Amino acid sequence: MTKPRNEKLPSPSWGGVGGGARSERERAQRPAEAVRPVAPDTRPTHRGPVGCPPTPTLPSTTSDVSDVAHLDKEVGNSRLPAGGGRSDDAMPPENATAQGDTGAGSPDIPYNFAYLDEQTKRMIRRAILKGIAIPGYQVPFASREMPMPYGWGTGGVQVTAAILGPGDVLKVIDQGSDDTTNAVAIRGFFARTAGVATTTRTTEATVIQTRHRIPEKPLAADQVLVFQVPIPEPLRFLEPRETETRKMHALEEYGIMHVKLYEDIARHGHIATTYAYPVLVDGRYVMDPSPIPKFDNPKMHRAEALMLFGAGREQRIYAIPPHTDVESLDFEDHPFEVQRFEEPCALCGSSGVYLDEILTDDRGGRMFVCSDSDHCEETRSRSGEAA
Amino acid sequence: MMTDTSPWLLRASGLSRYYGNRIGCQDVGFELWPGEVLAIVGESGSGKTTLLNCLSGRLTPTAGVVEYRMRDGTARGVFSLSEAERRFLARTDWGFVHQDARDGLRMSVSAGGNVGERLMAIGGRNYGAIRATALDWLGRVEIAEDRIDDRPDAFSGGMRQRLQIARNLVTGPRLVFMDEPTSGLDVSVQARLLDLLRGLVADLGLAAIIVTHDLAVARMISHRLMVMRAGKVVESGLTDQVLDDPQSPYAQLLVASVLQP
Numbered sequence: 001m002t003k004p005r006n007e008k009l010p011s012p013s014w015g016g017v018g019g020g021a022r023s024e025r026e027r028a029q030r031p032a033e034a035v036r037p038v039a040p041d042t043r044p045t046h047r048g049p050v051g052c053p054p055t056p057t058l059p060s061t062t063s064d065v066s067d068v069a070h071l072d073k074e075v076g077n078s079r080l081p082a083g084g085g086r087s088d089d090a091m092p093p094e095n096a097t098a099q100g101d102t103g104a105g106s107p108d109i110p111y112n113f114a115y116l117d118e119q120t121k122r123m124i125r126r127a128i129l130k131g132i133a134i135p136g137y138q139v140p141f142a143s144r145e146m147p148m149p150y151g152w153g154t155g156g157v158q159v160t161a162a163i164l165g166p167g168d169v170l171k172v173i174d175q176g177s178d179d180t181t182n183a184v185a186i187r188g189f190f191a192r193t194a195g196v197a198t199t200t201r202t203t204e205a206t207v208i209q210t211r212h213r214i215p216e217k218p219l220a221a222d223q224v225l226v227f228q229v230p231i232p233e234p235l236r237f238l239e240p241r242e243t244e245t246r247k248m249h250a251l252e253e254y255g256i257m258h259v260k261l262y263e264d265i266a267r268h269g270h271i272a273t274t275y276a277y278p279v280l281v282d283g284r285y286v287m288d289p290s291p292i293p294k295f296d297n298p299k300m301h302r303a304e305a306l307m308l309f310g311a312g313r314e315q316r317i318y319a320i321p322p323h324t325d326v327e328s329l330d331f332e333d334h335p336f337e338v339q340r341f342e343e344p345c346a347l348c349g350s351s352g353v354y355l356d357e358i359l360t361d362d363r364g365g366r367m368f369v370c371s372d373s374d375h376c377e378e379t380r381s382r383s384g385e386a387a
Numbered sequence: 388m389m390t391d392t393s394p395w396l397l398r399a400s401g402l403s404r405y406y407g408n409r410i411g412c413q414d415v416g417f418e419l420w421p422g423e424v425l426a427i428v429g430e431s432g433s434g435k436t437t438l439l440n441c442l443s444g445r446l447t448p449t450a451g452v453v454e455y456r457m458r459d460g461t462a463r464g465v466f467s468l469s470e471a472e473r474r475f476l477a478r479t480d481w482g483f484v485h486q487d488a489r490d491g492l493r494m495s496v497s498a499g500g501n502v503g504e505r506l507m508a509i510g511g512r513n514y515g516a517i518r519a520t521a522l523d524w525l526g527r528v529e530i531a532e533d534r535i536d537d538r539p540d541a542f543s544g545g546m547r548q549r550l551q552i553a554r555n556l557v558t559g560p561r562l563v564f565m566d567e568p569t570s571g572l573d574v575s576v577q578a579r580l581l582d583l584l585r586g587l588v589a590d591l592g593l594a595a596i597i598v599t600h601d602l603a604v605a606r607m608i609s610h611r612l613m614v615m616r617a618g619k620v621v622e623s624g625l626t627d628q629v630l631d632d633p634q635s636p637y638a639q640l641l642v643a644s645v646l647q648p
Binding site: 254 | 493506509514
């Protein structure tokens with residue numbers, strides 16, 4: 001056996017327990033037979049709904065996830081008294097394996113309904129209600145860590161988790177599309193943790209979480225649109241101080257917002273802001289509608305559906321209640337305009353919709369297709385029936 | 388609310404500001420008439436800037452009252468206004484020219500945007516009109532028209548200071564506060580800026596309060612002078628009178644300390 005490399009005690013800042021140099025040294029000093037590999041700990045590690053985060057949900061290999069089964073038993077601990085702990089029947093059995101081993105799609109997940117605990121959901125609902133009461137006002141809330149990186153919709157996921165009920169049908173879109181990584185991951189997340197039905201059909205959904213688009217089909221009064229917001233503060237790039245922007249909102253000092261549009265016109269000859277285009281909500285608060293294209297701004301004006309905005313990293317929730325005036329800022333001599341497209345969608349032939357440019361090869365081939373994949377598929381199937 | 392008809396524009400009485408036990412300024416009182424330029428001179432640390440910040444509502448005084456006569460003729464206490472009213476007043480009827488133009492300008496916004504900001508803040512929504520006004524004001528402060536889309540960080544110190552003045556005067560204020568507007572500029576630029584300021588003040592009938600440590604600046608631009616030392620006003624009067632015949636020992640010292648080329 002070799003002499004331990006370091007005779008000195010480890011620095012106190014290395015900590016005396018559970019690893020670090022001391023345990024390394026002790027292991028080195030132990031007889032050889034003691035250094036056998038430690039058997040994996042098979043004891044259940046669950047102590048509560050948040051004891052163990054799930055493994056990240058991988059995109060499902062099949063694009064159709066609408067057939068995820070409903071849970072056949074009641075889930076959630078909302079019936080538990082606060083602070084009363086868990087009842088025994090809600091505990092996982094003693095021999096239950098760790099969450100990660102249960103496999104995707106397994107309905108008997110020992111998490112609370114929709115991942116977040118009930119107190120958190122109540123806190124988020126209070127923020128949502130306040131946001132609805134003051135249209136366009138950014139309500140601070142205690143954003144939680146979610147099992148996904150910031151920028152992937154942690155705010156939207158928390159809002160969705162707070163409003164989701166067992167009977168809801170969830171649709172998740174990312175850039176208008178149902179089949180991108182972000183959309184598939186979040187849809188899978190709620191299919192697993194809440195067991196709700198999911199869909200790709202805009203009309204069938206009751207809750208639609210979205211990143212960067214509003215669906216082409218006008219939303220109905222019984223639908224809720226949840227936006228993922230990266231930076232909720234429309235004044236942020238003009239005024240970096242949070243204290244100052246709050247004061248500007250409070251005192252309705254929004255002249256600086258027009259300075260941004262002025263700069264656009266001075267530099268480009270027209271208002272070059274194409275996404276996250278600032279809007280005035282209900283004649284009072286200037287709001288960043290999240291990075292949706294300005295093409296979608298008119299859809300927010302007096303919309304039937306409730307629109308909720310969640311920013312997880314920035315810890316803000318805001319809302320546009322149904323039938324609220326949403327006015328895009330502009331100048332008298334440079335009025336607000338949406339993007340226009342020369343050609344219709346190359347797949348379904350729709351015009352008057354927002355199109356994405358798709359590169360088809362590396363020789364400059366490209367096509368413009370609907371950004372809203374559900375709209376595109378529906379138009380194609382309808383024209384297929386007609387033919 | 389006061390209803391007397393005396394024509395003063397701004398009145399301070401018993402104005403004091405303490406920083407803990409130290410004195411910022413103490414028991415300052417004066418009246419400023421419309422169109423009058425008042426210079427506050429004194430050495431560094433004499434409380435000039437504290438006094439200016441108290442007068443302009445940027446710093447809450449420990450004691451004392453600042454009253455301002457609104458456009459409708461009523462006198463209102465600056466610190467009894469709501470914050471919204473005070474900020475509105477500060478960006479419409481008042482101007483504030485900072486010593487360092489960086490503090491008073493948005494460095495990432497073009498010159499035209501800087502001048503137009505106040506117009507947009509009070510509801511200007513016509514791009515053409517805002518740009519025409521900005522061009523007009525750039526011309527008045529002798530900035531070439533083709534610089535309108537350049538950002539202030541591409542400007543020289545003198546140009547920034549002139550841009551700051553244009554930005555403040557675009558809403559037609561009646562009172563401008565200036566904190567050492569010419570320090571940090573070389574003498575020829577300083578002379579041009581002072582000439583410009585004197586012309587603007589005379590043309591527009593502006594009242595101004597200028598804080599400076601430079602007696603020559605005070606002599607050139609101001610009608611009245613207040614000499615401060617250790618937070619107190621030690622002498623005040625007409626500029627020429629104070630500078631030619633200082634009465635207090637400190638003012639005598641100050642006048643005698645000026646270097647003659």
